[in-house]
Amino acid sequence: MARREKLTLMKQYNSIKTRYPNSLLLFRMGDFYETFGDDAKIASEILGITLTSRNHGEKSRTPLAGIPHHSLDRYLKKLLDAGVRVAICEQLEDPKLARGLVKRDVVEIITPGTITISEALDEGRKNFLLALFPVGEKLALSYIDVLCGDFYTKSIPPSRLSSELMIISPAEILVPGNIDSGVLKVIKGYVKNITYVDDWKFDHQFAANTLKQFYHINSLDGFSQIPDEEIIASGVIIDYLKGLKKVGLEHISFPRGGRTSDYLELGESTVRNLELVRSFTDRKEEGSLLGSISETVTPMGKRLLREWLLHPLSNREKIEERLSAVDEAVQHLDITETLREYLSGIGDLERLSGKIGARKAGPRDIAGLCQSLGLVSKIKKSLEAFYSKKLVEIKEGIEDFSPLVRAIERTIFPDPPARITDGGVIKDGVSSELDELRSIRDDARGWLKNLEMSLRKKTGISKLRVGYNKVFGYYIEVTKSFLDRIPDDFIRKQTLVQAERFITPELKQFEEKILSSSERIIEIEKGIFEELLHFVEGWAFKLRELAQLLSQLDTLLGFATLAVKKRYCRPVIREDDRIIIKEGRHPVIEDFIGASAYTPNDTFLSNDRDQILVVTGPNMSGKSTYLRQTGLIVIMAHMGCFVPATSAEICLVDKLFTRVGAYDNIARGQSTFLVEMVEVANILNNATSHSLVLLDEIGRGTSTFDGLSIAWAVTECLHNHKTVRPKTVLATHYHELTELAAYLPRVKNLQVMVKRIGENIHFTHKITEGGCDDSYGIEVAKLAGLPEESIERAREILEALENGKSPISSKAIFKKSKKEKYGEYQISLFEPEYHPLIQALRELDIDNITPIQALEILSHWKEKWKRF
Ligand SMILES: Nc1ncnc2c1ncn2[C@@H]1O[C@H](COP(=O)(O)OP(=O)(O)O)[C@@H](O)[C@H]1O
Ligand SMILES: [Mg+2]
The missing domain is CATH 3.40.50.300 (P-loop containing nucleotide triphosphate hydrolases)
Structure with missing residues (x-):
């Protein structure tokens, strides 16, 4: 890179970086995300990657550390675990087509509570971002799992704060800058990542505007059951998310107000001491109630089980609905088994639908979705054998996804490569231009073989070879001893020790056609895939609902399996x-x-x-x-x-x-x-x-x-x-x-x-x-x-006590004894x-x-x- 180019690049970097002073900026350059300056030092320390320094046209040398773009998920997880906010700066245009400096900008800021990359998340639990608004004698809470799109609100007395934080265990919490130090102290005991939000944003008018804009609605009438302070907390959380993400929040549901009276209330001490979700000693799930009753076959079912465990119901009818469903599944174990097999093939549809909503889905995700949906129709069919209210409800809630399945099946291969840029994603027959370009590309080998044969015949050089090399492109190779036989239209391209390489106008023309067709193929495939993604995105909300039904089914069938395996009874x-x-x-x-x-x-x-x-x-x-x-x-x-x-x-x-x-x-x-x-x-x-x-x-x-x-x-x-x-x-x-x-x-x-x-x-x-x-x-x-000696002594004391004598009466005995307090039993x-x-x-x-x-x-x- 010329010095001037480097200078303008750093200028671009600096102008972006100054806008995100509190985030670590990952700056996309080709196949790498680069970090510079202090960011590079932090990144190299947390990620264990080499820190180099390079002269970027400035007077001093800048520290630099980069990560390959395809390993972003892995590195991101480490950065977030270390509590770092990460700003992702992408190239906004194809560098090949860009005139001058490639346009770049930050497309997303990722914080521990706002991760939309499922690979960077713990599979077994929700990842909540929570906003807390203390008002009067109450605390309003509003919390979202950004990838799954779940959005809840509730109000609690301050005495419940530690319990709620334990149960929700948010990955990140938003609080007003002027928060009371006592409340903050409690929060610090439970949440690692605390983000302070400007006090003025905790305002009803501001929240109302934010929410109306976000949900494209004219009034908040639909939220009438949600008290004002919870609306305010919800406004803060949505405003925060909008500041971090330019796209991909459409799948976030409306806030759902929760009343504590809907659930059996568990305190912090109960969750901890009864070892509900992790064991007391090694804080692992193994050894906890969750570990013992977990029989789900999908990650989404597993997450729901955790939620159910921490929010047991307090409504008899709802409890009975679940129990009847489990009972029925126990009575029909064969169907339960079949259903569980289908479910295990479906995987994490909940996070997948979030990924689709967040516009992060790749070809394999879409192909996987299609395969899962195939199983969904089988599940619906099998569910027809059941009559309990809950299971019938689940069956009836499952929509017909066949238009979506057909669209995907028509468009992409069932087993595509991971990235659209790898090519070979879009099926034949979708675009005639694509088919034509592909046949040109696929015919290339035959065409080259033909050319080789005809040139050998024409020149009489039996060892003439037509080949391809990444740097020099297509060539005709002739060993030095035959050089006198080459025709006039051979143009010299490259000299090797033993041979010379040539090109002909005919071969040159062919080369151009091939190269441009490969590029064009990717371009067409990309266009078609994006269209498909857009279509699938339209289903994101329905997919989210489907995922919720299937996770309920998974959890209920898990209960049935558990009951049979461990001889549990219906309460x-x-x-x-x-x-x-x-x-x-x-x-x-x-x-x-x-x-x-x-x-x-x-x-x-x-x-x-x-x-x-x-x-x-x-x-x-x-x-x-x-x-x-x-x-x-x-x-x-x-x-x-x-x-x-x-x-x-x-x-x-x-x-x-x-x-x-x-x-x-x-x-x-x-x-x-x-x-x-x-x-x-x-x-x-x-x-x-x-x-x-x-x-x-x-x-x-x-x-x-x-x-x-x-x-x-x-x-x-x-x-x-x-x-x-x-x-x-x-x-x-x-x-x-x-x-x-x-x-x-x-x-x-x-x-x-x-x-x-x-x-x-x-x-x-x-x-x-x-x-x-x-x-x-x-x-x-x-x-x-x-030791036997102490036990003997203890017996003596006990005997003395039982006979109404005090062991303390004898000084000698007293001295020997370490159990001075024993006497108090008699008082x-x-x-x-x-x-x-x-x-x-x-x-x-x-x-x-x-x-x-x-x-x-x-x-x-x-x-x-x-x-x-
Ligand atoms: N009902 C039981 N059946 C079999 N083993 C038991 C039973 N109750 C307790 N234990 C065993 O005894 C151990 C001690 O029980 P624990 O309830 O902690 O005793 P305590 O509270 O009386 O000191 C447990 O870890 C368990 O291994
Ligand atoms: Mg005990």
Whole structure:
């Protein structure tokens, strides 16, 4: 490149780059995307590509790093994962035809929340961009999966923020620049990519204009159910997208307002502690409920399953519709199997339709679409065997795509190359000009062979050869010894060691025809393909709907397969407030240890008699598992999924709360007592009598005395609340809590049976009625491999305690003991100087609570200790 050309190129680059200061600019030059300057340094570091420097006609040398255009997807994923915004600058004209500098401009900016390249996305989950607008005591949320086109809005109280962020897990969040620092702190715990938007854009007028323009509508009447603040958040999100993408947003649906009351509300702690979508330990899907119940055969079904799991239904009719569909699919396994086979051939139609909408589909995508649509008609046919409402609805929702199939089949080969520029995409018979040019090209070989033969005859040179070379084009080659025999019209072209190469006017003419025909072939193919794409684009919205129906079908048939494979039963959704589970199992642990090794257990909960189950038993006996299996079965039933039990009758639940006693509060230096009480106050403030509360070892991780009083107080609270009676399962190793049942009528004791065989114990994992009166702590310690010496000592202490003596009375013994706290087991809770109220008062950190919290605590104490 001449110095001047380089200079103008850099000028063009700089003028584009200044418009996108916050993005990494990928500048298309031929087969490469180049980066320059600081961008090049960032790109080379993140992507591990070589950083070079080149003189671009300027005085100093510019750093430079490039990536081949066909690997864009792979590199893009890395850049986005590193939280970089990428601006894609393309050549807007064919460099061969351009006069002077090729026109270039940015066609798209890609951010983590706005990826439209499916290869750069995680297959199993949606990729949401979310806009948040805090207004008054509410937060308005609006979120879009740009590739799939789903668009939702909802409003939540600030206390739900972390739960919603956990459930939606947005890839990127848009917030006003002046956002409250407290809200921002919560967001930072859940979302990596935060984008600040000008405050003035959070305005109703602005949003209304943006949305009207985007959807080509005159008024927002159609959005009347969506409150103003959600309209504002939606306006912000659409405005942001329009700023990033010039084309390809047509498939985005209208915003759908969601009411939290449509779903069983799950809190952040429930999603995390019940390990719904990823396991606690290694944060992978394996070991989570999602991992255990995932039987879908398409990526879109898999994504929907995740959505269903995080949004269990709260409407009986809708749940029953799903259950009946699953039931029918279980009854007709052969048809279910056939349908699943078809579905597995369809693949990710949802993202494919997004790709078509975003104008990113290539020949193979279109051919794949055509093949999938062939299967769709078979699916529709097979579905005729089903009568349940949901499956009939799916069948009837499937449109006739035969005009689209015919158009594609007519136009392109079934197995085309990846890119249109590779040629050979458009079928013969579509364009007569194309056919003619192709026959010229295809006849070339024969024509050249003929020319070779006739020249050999004419010259008598038997070794004369006609050939082709990329640099020099067509030639006639004659070895040096025959040079005297060449005719006059041979024009010398190239000299080799052994031979000379020539061209003739006839061959030259042929060459031109061939070369121009190849170029013209690509041009015609491109034109026809673009026309086809345009036609297909017209179907993008219908394809999106089809994809949604098929993902529902996939998920429902997956439930059926799961039910058969793992002997799950159809739950009955009860009208009253009872939960009756017979021989329930924990779906994940059962998978893990094998069905035959798992001990099934019953659960009975009701608001009037068995409101609070206090489950006692030694460590490792199965308390947590029992508590969780109850929660998981309730969630699964609300998803419309069969459940791991021999029978299950589940009432509708509006909210599921989970609280697991943890050590981390202490590490943060807060009083566990206070934290637990505030948490429970939160639960009580938000729970209703239709809620389910799971409390696992609350008060653990503090001193025995403290822990016991926490658990005690919490249970009383849940029992004695004036209006709210949430059904509760409480697992604890404090067997003292069994005393509660004696004076709280709706508390029932359950224990995990443990068999004592000589000095050893055996866990049966069987839950029975009654309170466990023995903590088996020593035996468990032995099982855990504690040294014999310590175990002996523990037995001594226990014996002393059981005989009413204090082990502390002997100093010598005391010194030997590490279990100083053990003595506290014997202290009665209600001896005045050890009264929990005094203890709580001592621990109350007045400097660190708000007045509201203080009031809450005070009123709670008054309620709790009014008897004294
Ligand atoms: N019903 C059961 N059947 C078979 N194994 C079980 C059962 N419940 C629990 N387990 C096994 O016991 C282990 C400990 O159970 P867990 O519920 O954590 O005990 P706890 O909460 O009482 O300490 C589990 O990891 C599981 O392997
Ligand atoms: Mg436990």
